[in-house]
Amino acid sequence: MQIVRQLDPLRDALAGFRKAGTKIGLVPTMGALHAGHMRLVEVAMEQCDAVVASIFVNPAQFGEGEDLDAYPRQEAADAALLEAAGVAVLWAPTADQIYPSGYATNVSVRGISDGLCGAARPGHFDGVATVVAKLFNQIRPDAAFFGEKDYQQLAVIRRMARDLDFTHDIIGVPTVRDPDGLALSSRNAYLTAEQRADAVALPEAMREAAKAIAAGGRVTEILAEAKVHMLASGFHKIDYLELRDANMLALLDDFTQPARLFVAAHIGRTRLIDNIAVS
Numbered sequence: 001m002q003i004v005r006q007l008d009p010l011r012d013a014l015a016g017f018r019k020a021g022t023k024i025g026l027v028p029t030m031g032a033l034h035a036g037h038m039r040l041v042e043v044a045m046e047q048c049d050a051v052v053a054s055i056f057v058n059p060a061q062f063g064e065g066e067d068l069d070a071y072p073r074q075e076a077a078d079a080a081l082l083e084a085a086g087v088a089v090l091w092a093p094t095a096d097q098i099y100p101s102g103y104a105t106n107v108s109v110r111g112i113s114d115g116l117c118g119a120a121r122p123g124h125f126d127g128v129a130t131v132v133a134k135l136f137n138q139i140r141p142d143a144a145f146f147g148e149k150d151y152q153q154l155a156v157i158r159r160m161a162r163d164l165d166f167t168h169d170i171i172g173v174p175t176v177r178d179p180d181g182l183a184l185s186s187r188n189a190y191l192t193a194e195q196r197a198d199a200v201a202l203p204e205a206m207r208e209a210a211k212a213i214a215a216g217g218r219v220t221e222i223l224a225e226a227k228v229h230m231l232a233s234g235f236h237k238i239d240y241l242e243l244r245d246a247n248m249l250a251l252l253d254d255f256t257q258p259a260r261l262f263v264a265a266h267i268g269r270t271r272l273i274d275n276i277a278v279s
């Protein structure tokens, strides 16, 4: 695996692939890789001839009070995992390769970025859309892979790609879960053993609510019951538990297809998010 930090050698490496007609897959990450990320790599390996993974802890998507310096950085361990998985190129740019001196451009995807996590993290999805647009231009992949765990991010990126005429495929990869249903997340590491056991109430409440909504129950009542269940099971604050249209993420009071349930809730000092399809 080639580890590349500057644009010129990146372009050289990619030119070689293109000349050979290689289908290039991109897996963008901020490092601190876990099984969820490695699933993205696995799917990219299945669908493409060569996989480029990127690691860049993007300052533009961290808001006030979100500790950029404390974000875990473990490039050597990440590189070993990526190499073992068969990744061809690790793009680990220096900051100036993404935001050169005088950088002044922002990509903002209106509407879709505003609710759900966007409400609690103003500017976050602008930072994501901006860096992902840069990565798309730098790598010009044939397909790019993102986890459905961050479904709002995926929806923002899909919209941005359509709006800015990126023509490559954007592939959403289903969430990887522990056997009890909890979605894998680097944040799960912050849970105590007791909180980890209680956290199963989140996927349980989501599954039950999705089933009841699909069966024709009243959405507001079902969601209120799900919140009660979570609050009685160790969660102390629910930022949102909402039914939304799966494409534009518009809020739904009644069940219409395609729909998804979205949740963000706090347990101990950890904020967990999740989403599932309702069908």
Ligand code: PAF
Binding pocket: 028, 029, 030, 031, 056, 058, 061, 128, 131, 132, 150, 153
């Ligand atoms: O999901 C992430 O890790 C990041 O938001 C991404 C897509 C790599 C952009 O920095």
